Amino acid sequence: MPIQTLKREIQHSVAVVTLNRPEKRNAISPAMITELLQALDEVESGPARVLILTGAGKAFCAGMDLQALKDFRSHSEAEITTDARRIASLFRRVYGFPKPTIAAVNGVAVAGGCSLATLCDFTLAAPEAKFGYTEVGVGFIPALVSTYVVRQIGEKRARDLLLSGRIFTAAEAQAMGLVNEILEEDRLMPRARELALSLAEMSPVALTHTKHLLLKFTEGEINREIELAIDASARVRKTGDFHEGLAAFLEKRKPEWRGK
Numbered sequence: 001m002p003i004q005t006l007k008r009e010i011q012h013s014v015a016v017v018t019l020n021r022p023e024k025r026n027a028i029s030p031a032m033i034t035e036l037l038q039a040l041d042e043v044e045s046g047p048a049r050v051l052i053l054t055g056a057g058k059a060f061c062a063g064m065d066l067q068a069l070k071d072f073r074s075h076s077e078a079e080i081t082t083d084a085r086r087i088a089s090l091f092r093r094v095y096g097f098p099k100p101t102i103a104a105v106n107g108v109a110v111a112g113g114c115s116l117a118t119l120c121d122f123t124l125a126a127p128e129a130k131f132g133y134t135e136v137g138v139g140f141i142p143a144l145v146s147t148y149v150v151r152q153i154g155e156k157r158a159r160d161l162l163l164s165g166r167i168f169t170a171a172e173a174q175a176m177g178l179v180n181e182i183l184e185e186d187r188l189m190p191r192a193r194e195l196a197l198s199l200a201e202m203s204p205v206a207l208t209h210t211k212h213l214l215l216k217f218t219e220g221e222i223n224r225e226i227e228l229a230i231d232a233s234a235r236v237r238k239t240g241d242f243h244e245g246l247a248a249f250l251e252k253r254k255p256e257w258r259g260k
Contacts, residue, residue, distance in 0.1 A: 005032040013200040015048035022057030027065035050196040054104040063111025084233040094119040100199045104192040105129045115145035125170040126185045132167040139245025143229035
């Protein structure tokens with residue numbers, strides 16, 4: 001099956017996977033989830049030692065494709081839970097990927113896109129990049145990423161970002177520890193490749209074992225919390241507020257929350 005939502009290249013031990021739906025600001029569709037999981041499998045088993053994830057066009061990733069999500073209004077509870085598990089499997093795969101990962105955030109990274117940037121080992125950003133866990137604004141919740149965000153920046157800051165759904169700058173993201181470096185746009189990918197090549201010079205066995213050890217420190221807790229998050233994510237999709245928020249977004253109007 002031809003790849004439709006990604007571009008992939010491997011050069012000098014570095015794999016670059018580019019989210020390639022620029023007309024949709026690289027929103028995550030069901031097809032993109034499938035292709036990302038496939039690409040990760042291929043990079044893991046292939047010759048590349050480091051993975052760079054970036055976006056085509058002016059955005060890194062605008063989160064889940066809400067046009068695709070509207071179909072879930074008629075899905076069963078089992079189908080909704082299965083989809084939540086599928087998204088969780090993508091996030092787990094990125095977070096637990098055995099080779100070093102670098103997010104090169106070239107523009108907007110919100111909701112699921114902000115999650116992908118958060119889950120990589122290194123996050124580089126252009127000065128104009130914008131971040132946000134914006135799910136609450138459309139009646140959804142940033143359930144699956146929450147366990148990772150709390151660990152990276154602490155509960156108080158996590159509550160600020162996850163409950164407000166506000167957009168924040170690359171500079172603020174760096175100050176909180178969510179971004180490692182800020183580079184001018186024309187330096188973003190060259191710096192990502194430079195960092196990748198420096199990592200590729202390290203022992204691949206040592207890098208993999210280091211990542212595995214770091215994962216083991218919190219594996220049990222994260223597994224338990226992800227199960228809670230999958231349940232919460234599935235339950236909120238059955239609420240009136242979720243359906244209203246989704247409809248309002250697609251109809252480009254302000255939502256009228258009913259609180260149920």
